[in-house]
Amino acid sequence: MARPLFVIILHIILALSLITSSCSKAPKGYSLLQLKGSDTEVSLALSLAEAYMDKDSLVSIAVTGGGSGTGIAAIINGKTDIANSSRPMKEKEISLAESQGVKVFTTLFAVDALAIIVNDQNPLDGLGTSQLGEIFRGEKDNWKAFGGEDLEINLYGRQNNSGTYIFFRDNFLKADYSPEAKQMNGNAQIVAGVREDPSAIGYVGLGYVVKKNGSIVDGLKILNIAQDSLFISPLEKDNITSGAYPITRPLYQFTNGKPSGKILEFIQFELSREGQELVSREGYYPLSPEHVMINKQNGLYE
Amino acid sequence: MNRNRTDRLFSYLFLGAGMLSVLILLGIFLMLLINGIRTFAEINPLEFLFGSTWNPSAYEKASYGIGSMLVSTLMVTLGAMIIAVPLGIGSAAYLSEIAPARVREILKPILEMLAGIPSVVIGFLGIVLLGPAIASTFGLNNGLNALNGSILLAVMALPTIVSVAEDAIRAVPNSFKEASYALGANRWITLTRVTLPASFSGIIAAMVLGMGRAIGETMTVLMVTGNNLSMPNSYFDSIRTLTATIAIELGEVAYGTTHYFSLFAVGAVLFTISLLVNIVAEWVASKFRY
Numbered sequence: 001m002a003r004p005l006f007v008i009i010l011h012i013i014l015a016l017s018l019i020t021s022s023c024s025k026a027p028k029g030y031s032l033l034q035l036k037g038s039d040t041e042v043s044l045a046l047s048l049a050e051a052y053m054d055k056d057s058l059v060s061i062a063v064t065g066g067g068s069g070t071g072i073a074a075i076i077n078g079k080t081d082i083a084n085s086s087r088p089m090k091e092k093e094i095s096l097a098e099s100q101g102v103k104v105f106t107t108l109f110a111v112d113a114l115a116i117i118v119n120d121q122n123p124l125d126g127l128g129t130s131q132l133g134e135i136f137r138g139e140k141d142n143w144k145a146f147g148g149e150d151l152e153i154n155l156y157g158r159q160n161n162s163g164t165y166i167f168f169r170d171n172f173l174k175a176d177y178s179p180e181a182k183q184m185n186g187n188a189q190i191v192a193g194v195r196e197d198p199s200a201i202g203y204v205g206l207g208y209v210v211k212k213n214g215s216i217v218d219g220l221k222i223l224n225i226a227q228d229s230l231f232i233s234p235l236e237k238d239n240i241t242s243g244a245y246p247i248t249r250p251l252y253q254f255t256n257g258k259p260s261g262k263i264l265e266f267i268q269f270e271l272s273r274e275g276q277e278l279v280s281r282e283g284y285y286p287l288s289p290e291h292v293m294i295n296k297q298n299g300l301y302e
Numbered sequence: 303m304n305r306n307r308t309d310r311l312f313s314y315l316f317l318g319a320g321m322l323s324v325l326i327l328l329g330i331f332l333m334l335l336i337n338g339i340r341t342f343a344e345i346n347p348l349e350f351l352f353g354s355t356w357n358p359s360a361y362e363k364a365s366y367g368i369g370s371m372l373v374s375t376l377m378v379t380l381g382a383m384i385i386a387v388p389l390g391i392g393s394a395a396y397l398s399e400i401a402p403a404r405v406r407e408i409l410k411p412i413l414e415m416l417a418g419i420p421s422v423v424i425g426f427l428g429i430v431l432l433g434p435a436i437a438s439t440f441g442l443n444n445g446l447n448a449l450n451g452s453i454l455l456a457v458m459a460l461p462t463i464v465s466v467a468e469d470a471i472r473a474v475p476n477s478f479k480e481a482s483y484a485l486g487a488n489r490w491i492t493l494t495r496v497t498l499p500a501s502f503s504g505i506i507a508a509m510v511l512g513m514g515r516a517i518g519e520t521m522t523v524l525m526v527t528g529n530n531l532s533m534p535n536s537y538f539d540s541i542r543t544l545t546a547t548i549a550i551e552l553g554e555v556a557y558g559t560t561h562y563f564s565l566f567a568v569g570a571v572l573f574t575i576s577l578l579v580n581i582v583a584e585w586v587a588s589k590f591r592y
Contacts, residue, residue, distance in 0.1 A: 066553055069553070070553045073555070073556065151443070159529065160550070161550060161551065166359075174361070176360055179530070179531045181531075183530070183550070184528075185550075193429075196444055198443060199444075200443070
C-alpha cells in the first residue's frame with residue numbers, strides 16, 4: 001500500500017516542477033513592464049497600456065492599483081517599474097528611496113479633476129473651497145448651515161493610502177479629516193455610498209462619475225465649486241484645462257532614475273499627441289503647457 | 303518487516319506534520335511580538351491600547367491609539383454571535399434531531415455551501431443590498447455600520463457553527479435519549495435537558511470556531527462598516543475594525559517605521575484575543591465534559 005502513495009507523491013512533484021519550469025520561458029526580446037499604484041489612475045493607465053501593447057507586441061504591461069502610497073512603497077522597494085501616483089512624493093519618501101538606492105524620477109502624464117459629489121436629492125448646487133474644508137474637518141456637520149435640509153452631513157472619503165486622500169487634505173483641509181469621515185475602499189465605493197445616502201458628500205476622480213458619453217452616473221449630483229465667489233462646474237472641459245476649476249491636480253509616474261528602453265518608449269507614447277488624446281477620451285485632461293515645460297526640463301521628449 | 307517499517311515511517315511523518323503546525327503557530331506569534339514590541343519604544347503601551355485616536359499619517363501629529371478599533375472589533379463579533387449562535391444551534395438541533403433524513407440531506411450541503419461564498423462577494427452584497435435595507439428599515443441615511451457588519455459576519459459564521467454543533471449533537475449516544483423517553487420526557491424536554499447539555503462541549507467548540515471566523519474576517523467588514531475612526535456609540539455607527547486597519551494600511555506603510563511596527567502590534571493584539579477566546583472555551587468545555 002505504501003509504494004503507490006510514494007509514486008503518486010513523486011508524480012505530483014515532477015508535474016509541479018514541469019509546470020514551473022515551462023512558465024519561466026519567455027520569447028527573447030520580450031519585456032514585461034509593471035505599473036502599480038494610484039486607484040485613480042488604474043483605468044487610464046490600463047487604456048494607455050493596451051493602446052501601447054497594440055503597437056508593440058514585444059511588450060506586456062501589467063497595471064495594478066492599491067493606492068498611490070502602495071505604488072510609492074513598491075518603487076522604493078524595487079517591486080515595480082513605474083509607480084502611478086496622484087500626489088507628489090514626500091521629502092521623507094524621497095530620502096527613504098535614496099537610502100534604498102532608488103533615485104526617483106518624476107513624469108507628469110495627465111491631469112485629473114476631483115468631483116465633489118452629493119446625492120441627487122440634495123438641493124445644494126455648489127460650495128466654496130473654504131466650506132469644503134469646514135465640512136471635511138467636521139466643523140460644520142449639518143446641511144442646514146449651507147441652505148440644505150436639517151440633515152447631518154455624512155462624509156465619504158478614501159483611505160489613508162490614497163493619494164486623493166492626501167491631496168484633498170493637504171490642499172483643502174490643511175488639517176486632519178473629521179474622525180467621523182467614512183474611509184471607503186476605492187472611488188467606486190464612494191460613488192456607491194453617496195448614491196444611497198441623501199446626507200452624503202464625497203470626493204472622487206471625475207472620470208469615475210462622468211461616463212464616456214458625458215452623462216453623469218445617476219443618483220448623483222456634481223457640485224460646482226467656487227474658489228472665490230464664482231461657482232465653476234467641472235463638467236465644462238474648458239474650466240479644467242484653463243485651470244478655472246479649483247480642484248485639479250497632475251497625475252504622476254515615478255521611475256527609478258531617468259527611464260530608458262521600453263519604459264521610456266511607453267512614457268513617450270503617453271506624452272505623445274496620440275497618448276494625450278486617449279487621456280482626454282478616458283475622462284481625464286491633457287497636460288497643461290506648464291506641465292509639459294516641467295517634463296521638458298527633466299529631459300523627456302527627446 | 304516491511305510493513306513495520308512503513309508503519310514507523312508514517313508515524314514519524316504524522317508527528318512531523320503535527321509539530322509543524324505548532325512551530326508555525328509559535329513562529330507567527332514570535333514574529334508579531336518581535337516586530338510589534340518595537341512600537342513601544344516610542345509609544346506608551348497604555349496609550350496604544352486605550353487611546354481612542356488612530357491617525358499614523360496625520361496632518362500634524364501622529365497618534366496610535368487602538369481603543370476605538372478594539373471596541374469596534376469586539377462589537378461586531380458580539381453582534382455576530384448574538385445573531386448566529388441561537389440560529390446556528392437551533393438549526394443544528396433541527397437538522398440532527400427533528401428533520402427527516404431527506405430534508406437533512408438537502409439542507410446540510412446547502413448550509414455548507416454558504417461557507418464557500420468568497421468574503422468579497424458577501425461584502426458586495428452588504429453594500430448594495432443589506433446596507434440600503436438597513437437604512438430604510440431603521441430610518442438611517444446609510445447602512446454602512448456595525449449592524450451591517452454583524453449580520454454579514456453572522457451569515458459567514460453560521461455554516462461553521464451549524465456543522466460543528468450538528469456533529470456534536472449527533473454524537474450524543476442514543477441510550478441517553480432512550481433513557482429520557484423511558485422516564486416519560488417528551489421530545490422538547492429530551493432535546494433541551496438531555497441532548498443539548500450532553501453535547502455542550504461540542505457546542506462551545508462550534509461557538510468558538512464561529513467566533514474565530516468573525517474576529518478574523520477582514521474583507522467583508524472592511525467593505526461594509528464604513529471604516530470610521532471615531533469611537534462607536536451604537537450599532538448604527540460606522541466603525542473600523544483591527545483587521546480592516548491592517549489590511550488598509552500595511553500595503554502603504556514604509557518599512558521600519560513606527561507605523562509599520564504598530565501594525566504588527568495590532569496583529570499581536572488580535573492574536574491574543576483569539577488565543578484568550580480559545581483558552582476560555584477549552585476551560586468551559588472541559589468543565590462540562592460528560
